[in-house]
Amino acid sequence: MTTATTPPRTAEAPTGVSPRSRPAPRRRPRTDRVYLWFLLPTLVLFTLSITMPAAMGIFYSFTDSVGFGEFNFVGLNNYLVMFSDPAILSSYGFTIGVALCTVILVNVVALTLAIGLTSKIRAKTALRTIFVMPMVVSGIIIAFVFQFIFANTVPATAQALQLGVLEESILADPDLAWISIVLVTAWQAVPQAMLIYIAGLMTVPRDVYEASAIDGASAWKQLRSITLPLISGFVLINVIIGFKDFLGTYEIIVGLTDGGPGTSTRSVAMTIFSGFDNGDYAYQMANSTIFFLITLTIALIQLRLTRGNARI
């Protein structure tokens, strides 16, 4: 993200060129019209397909529109109702809880794999290829596959091994279904975090480990007092990016539980999408405005925290 602040350098201070080879006044003539034509189509299309819907959504959140036809302004009414609506509150509680659990699981697994994959092992390329594979498949399809595994394979295997608890499908249990969502979301999200950690581990100089090994530091001690502090910037970025992504989880829930049993696994995104079916379009627009503000806050925290970290 910090790259956002860096482009000026090329424009103002070309490096590695001696001043006399470049007469200053001729450096930049007038702006070429072409630049404008390079940028304008993107700006127009972007405004029409991103900015306008965003503005529309905020506008309708102050009305009682059902998505079409006439509507009246209702002020902040939608927002006030939202804060006492148990369905909305429980969807936020569920979404944030699942996002937190997934972030922890993803980062522990991804860091472990990254450390393993950057150490001296056999079949490094083959293993790395396999571990990245979840990143290239469709979330909804993999969720369908896991739905079969959780609904049929796991209970059948548990029965054969007499495992008791697991003999019932966790998808059918309102108290346990969320676990399947955390597991599958993590299954698919680990590769990206792992690649970031691998890039991070590459920045740790090898001789630091050699020096500490000579001093007799154990592997665990090395991880705690060398690796983790040196890659803390990467941990931070993974946690924040992950949390932001997992708040928007939708496809995997649709494929696994479709919000059920009952409404026990309904995420915020799913509630918003129901706006057209239930005729509470304006109400869900208020919901998405709040959802946007939450995402924006996390993004701003991310920007602020990573600004000092030039590497990322």
Place this chain on the structure above:
Amino acid sequence: MTLPTTTIPGGAASTTPRRSTDNSRRAALPTSRRSDRHRWGTTVLLMLGALTVILPFYVTISMAFKTGEQAVEGEAFALPAPFSVEGFSTAWALTDFPRAFTISILITLATVIGTILLSAMASYAISRNWEKKAYRWAFYYLLAAMFLPFPVLALSQVKLTGMVELANPLGVALLHIMFQISFSTLLFTAFLRSLPAELEESARMDGASTAGAFWRIVFPLMAPMSATVGIFAFLKSWNDFMMPSLIIADPSLQTLPVIQEIFQTQFSNNYHVSFASYLMAMAPAIIAYVISQRWVLSGLTQGAVK
């Protein structure tokens, strides 16, 4: 299609020597391999971990090649006996695979090409005019969409695309491009920053126009970043479910991932058919990835770290 299965433990072990030599050749550090021993314990643990990645693919493949009678028993780990491709032919007809596949490919191609061209051109204009306030603001404006999740915009976009006759694959491609613009512009401007302006200026001295210098000098030099941008656009577009399912009004124009839903509603007990269909939908991306994995991995890493 069988590539993933061949990498189950036995296969991985057999390819070991060649792959690890490849890898040490690429390694930046000249490690003395004779003195440092390979960590077999870690290798074995990672291979066991890799099983959790392979498991769902194994289940998909083994279920897809079963007969209807064997599949309905639900024994996921049992190998297909007898081996049957009936699931594939049924799935092919049920999902009208060639049509869904064509629509998915067209949307993905349009997204990849559109994203690369539009964001490369915009980034070039922005990075070469950074001292002008308007261009700088344009950059932050495009970047702001990174913080706008699709659910927030979805309902309004459904409304708008319906109004302008874009409730179809073309509309989905356009929206896919627009959702990739922020990230891609960020990557391209970061890359252009590292590209010395002298290259284009020497071309200019030879009489090339700004556009000419861009297309003949700068754009080819941006190829590595275009690859990264293209890979991300491909994965996002090819695998997307939410947007096409909401935007495309005509069910006969639906994409490959969305069409898989019929197995949840109408044909929920024909496991061999549904898994054959899932496999056909996943295979193109997996095959493309396995073939070009070294290239894709470096692209994904570059994108992930930014």
